[in-house]
Amino acid sequence: xxxxxxxxxxxxxxxxxxxxxxxxxxxxxxxxxxxxxxxxxxxxxxxxxxxxxxxxxxxxxxxxxxxxxxxxxxxxxxxxxxxxxxxxxxxxxxxxxxxxxxxxxxxxxxxxxxxxxxxxxxxxxxxxxxxxxxxxxxxxxxxxxx
Numbered sequence: 158x159x160x161x162x163x164x165x166x167x168x169x170x171x172x173x174x175x176x177x178x179x180x181x182x183x184x185x186x187x188x189x190x191x192x193x194x195x196x197x198x199x200x201x202x203x204x205x206x207x208x209x210x211x212x213x214x215x216x217x218x219x220x221x222x223x224x225x226x227x228x229x230x231x232x233x234x235x236x237x238x239x240x241x242x243x244x245x246x247x248x249x250x251x252x253x254x255x256x257x258x259x260x261x262x263x264x265x266x267x268x269x270x271x272x273x274x275x276x277x278x279x280x281x282x283x284x285x286x287x288x289x290x291x292x293x294x295x296x297x298x299x300x301x302x303x
Contacts, residue, residue, distance in 0.1 A: 184232040193301045198227050202243070205263070208278040209245060212261055215277060216285050220247040222259070224299035239265045240283060246295055256295045260286045 188198060202225050209222065222245035231240040242262045249255060264274070267281035274281040290298070 183234060185229060187229045188227045190226060190228070191301065194226060201227065201241075205241070205243065205280075208263065208280050209243070209261065211277045212263075212275075212282055212285065213245075213247070213259060215275065215282075216287075218247060218257065218259065218287065220249060220257070222247045223252065224295075224302040226302060228260070236268075238268060241265060242284070244298075246290070246298060248295075254292055254295075256290045256292065258288045258290045258294070258298065260284070260288075 188194070194202070206225075209225070213220070213222070224244075224246040226244055228242045228244055230242070232238075233240070240262055241264075242260065244258060244260045247257045247259060261282065262284040264281035264283050267274070267276045267279055271281055274283055276282070
């Protein structure tokens with residue numbers, strides 16, 4: 158009787174862990190930054206272009222950008238959304254300094270995130286980070302984008 162209880166309790170615990178693992182499952186894909194972007198990455202970035210500009214403007218960065226790259230995409234299976242993290246480099250004038258590295262994470266679709274985060278072009282802005290960079294850093298980060 159005692160062994161049967163141990164087995165049943167053990168099975169219940171294992172079952173609970175398996176269920177929790179299935180619900181928490183997500184996929185993450187990182188995009189290599191040390192080679193040119195793929196055609197799919199370029200197409201996706203073109204689609205996101207207007208959202209990037211509108212997001213930058215809403216945060217007070219009214220500049221043009223270049224050297225855009227997707228860094229990673231996370232898929233949340235349970236809630237059926239994607240968090241897309243990308244970076245752009247802003248410039249003034251004819252691609253002149255000062256340069257800023259801007260990293261944005263969009264949630265697509267925005268769905269329930271729209272009550273928590275800023276929504277731009279039907280995409281929730283989960284994260285927005287700005288960092289000043291040097292011309293040398295600009296050259297390194299844009300090596301495979303032009």
